Ligand code: HEC
Ligand code: HEC
């Protein structure tokens with residue numbers, strides 16, 4: 001009896017911490033194409049907007065293109081294979097996490113939310 005109880009408690013504590021850990025971080029997101037992100041996951045989570053902001057300034061003020069933190073590159077990798085976009089539902093990469101975090105960047109009013117190749121070469 002004691003052994004059974006220990007097993008149940010152990011199983012619960014394992015699965016409970018596992019799910020609490022996941023949900024305290026992010027919703028379920030469709031990462032997209034895969035590969036390797038431009039920085040490690042923790043850096044990306046907390047600093048991605050500073051990185052792309054900086055990239056934007058480099059491009060729009062100094063004319064430097066093809067930088068490491070290009071927004072078009074983010075979209076190429078992170079667009080879902082299901083709808084070919086980083087937007088569209090709460091599982092789509094950028095939209096999903098932003099809905100969860102209650103932020104609404106306006107970037108995709110101008111920038112494409114679809115990968116470049118599929119968009120027919122249009123930026
Ligand atoms: C009103 C339209 C508009 C909005 C809104 C906008 N951008 Fe841009 N963005 C541009 C234009 C135009 C360029 C210049 C493209 C070029 O010269 O290559 C640019 C360039 C960039 C670049 C450099 C090119 C690249 O793909 O890396 C980045 C990064 C960028 N924007 C990020 C952002 C982010 C992040 C947001 C949202 C916070 C945003 N932009 C919102 C119009 C916009
Ligand atoms: C070559 C493909 C690739 C590119 C380019 C890329 N990523 Fe990633 N990104 C990934 C993968 C794969 C992961 C999953 C974690 C890992 O394996 O590093 C990830 C993870 C992330 C995460 C963390 C997600 C989470 O669930 O915590 C964020 C945020 C992120 N990327 C944003 C960006 C932004 C913003 C850009 C553009 C500046 C970008 N990524 C460019 C492939 C990419």
Ligand code: HEC
Pocket residue numbers: 026029045048049052071074075078086093094095097098101103104105106107
């Ligand atoms: C793992 C969760 C997560 C993912 C995935 C994610 N973001 Fe974010 N993003 C956030 C959070 C949280 C904030 C708000 C940060 C703050 O204001 O402190 C934010 C803020 C931003 C901002 C600044 C918004 C503002 O109004 O100042 C931009 C730009 C941005 N994200 C772009 C992107 C792009 C582009 C993608 C997809 C390639 C992406 N993010 C994917 C969590 C995420």
